[in-house]
Amino acid sequence: MTEPRSDSWVAGVWRELGLPGLIDVHVHFMPPRVLAAVWRYFDEAGPLIGVEWPIRYKWPEDERIEHLRSMGVRAFTSLLYPHKPGMAETLNGWGAEFAARVPECVQTGTFFPEASAASYVRRALESGTKVFKVHLQVGGFDPRADELDEVWGLLAESGAIALVHAGSGPVANGYTGPGPFGDVLARHPNLRTVVAHLGAPEFTGFFDLADRFPNVHLDTTMVFVDFTGGLGVFPAAEMPRLRDLGLAGRILFGSDFPNIPYTYAHQLEGLTRLDLGDDWLRAVCWDGPSKLLGVP
Incomplete structure (x- = not known):
């Protein structure tokens, strides 16, 4: 790993692109006890991690929020996920x-295959939840589970977004890869995902979807x-x-902040190194996520 850029570099990028800031669709905020448990798992390089993964931004919540603001991240999610029922x-x-106390946050929820899932997802939608994080690797469940069919239908009907970790990186299980979630999409083709x-690492299979x-x-x-953290090379x-x-607005900027072992700027740096042009960067860093999330 080369030493990545400092986060002070980030604002200059979006300003040069003529953007009002960045929108990050993949940010984690969780209840403190839950996030502490996640961090311990990363520290121990648990079985679903598989590699050494020192988290760079292991800071108090208010400092993490202010850091995003200081870099010009104008909207972000608070991805959270269960690993068991209940x-x-x-x-x-x-x-x-x-989300009620952090105006930049797009209200985020989650679900698990259990009998009550449709009921509490309906309540979450009524409360304003726009994005639902689904982690097939950590949850270890089949997205085609009977308990979830009504849930996927609710999301598709409402226009809410399912942000799904369906790829097999860093460690596969029987329900990752494009096949299982592809079956969900075939049954709910209007689902915004x-x-x-x-x-x-199944890049081609998911691009096919x-x-x-x-x-x-x-x-x-x-x-x-x-x-790469076991995610493979594009x-x-x-x-x-x-x-x-x-x-086309369908590739969206995401960082995994704060659970990353390098600077936030390095994710943006990686996109600029692709040399796909300023129009592509504008679409990825603002236009696409703005349209999907309804951020003005």
Whole structure:
């Protein structure tokens, strides 16, 4: 890993592009005890991590919020996710409270395959939740589970967004990869989706889904950086599709802040190094996420 740029560099990039700032679709805020447990898991390089992963921004919540603001991140999510039944509704309540006190936050929720899922997702939608994080790797569940069919239907009908970690990086399980979630999309083709990490490492398979389903988007999180973390290397053969999908507003800037082992600026630096042009960067860093999330 080369030493990445300082975060003081970030604002100059969006200003040179003529943008009002950045929109980051992949940011994690969680209840303190939950986030502390996540950080311990990363510190221990647990089985779902598999590599040394020192978190750079292990800061108090208020400092993390202010850091995003200082870099000009005008809107961001608060991605949270359960790893077992009985957690999701409490997380949704916390997410609603967080969004109410942090105006830049797009209200974010989650769910798990359980009998109550449709009921609490409906309540979350009624409370204003716009994005639902779904982590198939950590949750270890099949997105085609019977308990989730009504949930996917609710999201598709409402226009809410499912941000799904469906790729097999950094560690696969039986429900990751484009096949299982592709079956969900085939049943709910209008579902508005963001595939995390460009679907790494099954980039081509998830780009194929984007070709089939016009509401599928993909985020850049932890791709094109010097630390792959088991996500694989983006294939050069897919660069034309990356360019075209980006210009169409379907590739979205994401960082994984604060759970990254390098500077925030390095994610943006990785995108600038692709040399896909200013119009592509504008679409990825603002126009595409602004349209999807409804950020003016």
